[in-house]
Amino acid sequence: MNNKKLTIKLIAFALAMLLFGFSLVPLYGLLCEVTGINGKIIGASEKNTNIRTSTQTSEQVVKLQILTHNQGPIPIQIKTDKIEIYANVGQEYLISFEATNTGSKDIVIQAVPSVSPGLTAKYLHKIECFCFAQQAIKKGETVNLSLNFYIDELIDPKYKQMSLSYAIFDISDDIKPEKWHQLFPENIKIAKVSK
């Protein structure tokens, strides 16, 4: 092989490795799902489209802690009356939250769920969750948020405790003006000027 050919091949190889570097991003998502890193699964913040086939419930009980945690300084207070529930495996539960904006601005939040132990993440199925969508909360307003879930029958019986934690992020800065208009029709100007 002459120098030029080999050089071109090696450059192509280096570029392929660059692509590989970027392709590690989706691969990592896959890795998380398989191994339970960070207790997150692909599309944890999207609606689950799989329709549930079995509705068996069992005697097996998992103590589930449901926590919310503001990610840094956000004037949002989230209250729920059920921090801990003893959930029968297979049974559906509805948890409701009250979120209050105590700040002086309208805010859009995104909740990001994380489950511990990480390997149990794939057995916690959310049928409906406020984390599936961005939540717009006007200043001073209180909104109701809900979570509807069940724990899969396939979960290993050795897991008797789980924690589900929602990290609440303020994503107001990332909202485009058009979107902002839809979310807060009456006060577009104030919101955008302040950003």
Add this chain to the structure above:
Amino acid sequence: MIRSLMLSVFLFAVSSMSMAGVSAFNMRKGVTDTSHQVYNLHMIIFLVCCLIAVVVFGFMFWALLKHRKSKGAKAANFHESTKIEILWTIAPILILVLMAIPATKVLISMEDNSEAQMTIMVTGSQWKWHYRYIEDDISFYSLLKTSDDEIDNKVEKQEHYLLDVDKPLVIPIHTKIKFLLTSDDVIHSWWVPDFSLKKDAVPGFINEIWTNVNDAGTYRGQCAELCGVAHGFMPIVVVALEQDEYKTWLADQLKQKAILIEKEKQSVGETLSLEQLMAIGEQVYVERCAACHQADGKGMSGIFPALAGSKIANVAGDYKTHIDIVLNGKSGTAMQAFKNQLSLVELAGVITYERNAFGNTTGDVIQAEVIQLILNPVQQDSQSSVQSTDQMPEQSKEGVKQ
């Protein structure tokens, strides 16, 4: 005679150190079953490494002594031996397998976080720890207690220099405690050497560890992951109490919490003078703000903005943004939300101080009730919860005298 005396002194020193479990040059034994296992594992592997080193370096130094040219050594001619190559590939593998067995055992027991009796959520933020007792609804921040003067070598350093906090985490002994770790901003790492616990606090995600402490006492650790400017200044102090002492502590905490809520209500009605607020504010500023904004309010260029002469802190009457930032912080920066960290009076004091110190001349006097109003506009808006909706704006005008 002297020799045996020295030997006994040495043995005494070693044994007294190992009894305390604290050494200036070795890992601590710690106070949990896990930490004992980890310590033993560490010592086994260390000793195996020492043995290997003695054998390998023994051969090497033998060759260096005996096979040198100056001693008339003639070079032999061998340079390959498959047998011996296989031997010294297999032998290390066997040693490694022997090491891996106890390591695997310890690891499996460490990761068995089932059946915890209580849960504490640990949140790292730049640069302090927050503890939340999930079952008992208590939460508080834990901050470095060491004064700036000690750090700047102006006064003598105290015994627990950099390893002391204003409010330690208190836990009961003989109880399996689960810690859920997360972070508000960057990655931190919660480390208590005596419990053999170290886990990263990752923003947006939770991590889980557990411990079960055998001995009552005070245990100190530090943040172990570089988390910014004051990474070296966010220690962890855990006080482990006997179970009944813990119950007393818990009851006391709940009582204090109730008192505090009552106090906050009272402080809304009080009006303090500029001097009083400045005195409160200065103290808070030195403890909580000066690390970044500096004692002279000039900040650090490019990283921490100056308060002296700033638009936010030095325009008379225009205090809303200032209060908002102090209460709610500024996302994407190191500025935190102080609304849950300071009392209303402290908040009022520090904002007043910032508006009237470092050459700032607003003359604004911010009272606790102003903060209260901004903090809870809900009461203002919703019809049912607040009695005197109409009077509120009046009061807030009075609260700020220019």
Add this chain to the structure above:
Amino acid sequence: MNQHTSIKAATGWRRWVYTTNHKDIGTLYLWFSLIMFFTGGLMAMIIRAELFQPGLQLVEPNFFNQMTTVHGLIMVFGAVMPAFTGLANWMVPLMIGAPDMALPRMNNWSFWILPFAFLILLSSLFMPGGGPNFGWTFYAPLSTTYSNDNTAFFVFAIHIMGISSIMGAINVIVTITNMRAPGMTWMKLPMFVWTMLITAFLLIMVMPVLAGTVTMVLTDKYFGTSFFDASGGGDPVMFQHLFWFFGHPEVYIMILPAFGIISTIIPTFSRKKLFGYHSMVYATVSIAFLSFIVWAHHMFTTGMPLAGELFFMYSTMIISVPTGVKVFNWIATLWRGSITFEVPMLFALAFIVLFTIGGMSGLMLAITPADFQYHDTYFVVAHFHYVLVTGAVFSIMAATYYWIPKWTGNMFHEGLAKTHFWLSLVSVNILFFPMHFVGLAGMPRRIPDYALQFADFNALISIGGFAFGLSQILFVVVIVKCIRGGKKAKANVWEDAEGLEWEVPSPAPLHTFSTAPTIK
């Protein structure tokens, strides 16, 4: 190769800027590396001065963090890697009987973009806001959302360094593949050439991943993407996976050429052939391969499932097998040799002992439960400085003393060189050995101030640090004296040294092996 004729005419600065000659470019790389070694070293002195006593004396914590960060970046990308590239440039063509590197003009480029990368990096230290202060590992989100506005300079500097390394690596691979003299079969290649070849492959595999990672940092910080931000569906822990996928092979990029150098020097001064040449080659290849499946051992505390922890613990432990084979082979080479202790040999012997100590603390770090205690403490700092300073840097010094008579035509001052060795050996151990103790006793790394129980050891460490730093001035003195004159060196400088490089006169003329030598 017509460009060579034009070079002969060029003199003064033009000779160096326009050069496409492998020896000149090698020299440039080596000088650059030396300058960077002192720049990074100066930062280490600032760090050690601040840590001499508890309390803050000299620098602000923010500046301290910039020092630890830039010290790491400069030593890795500016001192160790260019030194090996420089040695490869000088020695690989001489060792394989080639007239020059295969791609001489690219060679010129890959060197000359390097100073600009470091100018960009260092200049950010003097800008408002300061330079990078998030550690050389630049974990997100400290390096994205929470970093200062000059982070773009850091990112571009890394990009340029990466491009330079990739070009250099391509050159090495093409040269070794295509330019070997007739009869120089793969299994006759000198060990140093083998290790450079494998290192070059590692470089073109992982430097692009690093480039991708810093690009993600750049877009996360400035263009609103969220690769590493949970609020947008990203994950800060993914940063660490990407970084260490580069980072662990990077460790071997910095140590494999050192293995090659030691495997060259030990036989020469034992007057005996290298023991187990074949197994040395296989061991190097298997270390390179294993380096791709151990990365997460840097991240045990980030929270991994048990299966992951076990996998990375076992795979990391296995690396000590081929590494052990190398050490055993070196000792077998010494065994029943006819050993003399010239300066390159002294450094090589020190390498074997001290690198083995670093390897053993590495094995201890692989044990996951114990790693929870060691991680991010001075124990780790001690470990990687044993591997990189008494490992990589000592091998570079050994190589310099070994080949400098060939480069300059003069022998170096042996008394001064031996003094340099002994001062370095003693001070480097005072510097790094006590770090094991403070680490085990609980001192975290990257802190500008520490608790009182660590004070005594830290003072000792700092004294060792200053002594080691000052000792290196002697190194420069020896080099400069050797360039200016000294006893004339023969073609074969060291009696019984094997290799084609000893068949050309000393100093090696600008053009060698214009006609290929014959290999027995």
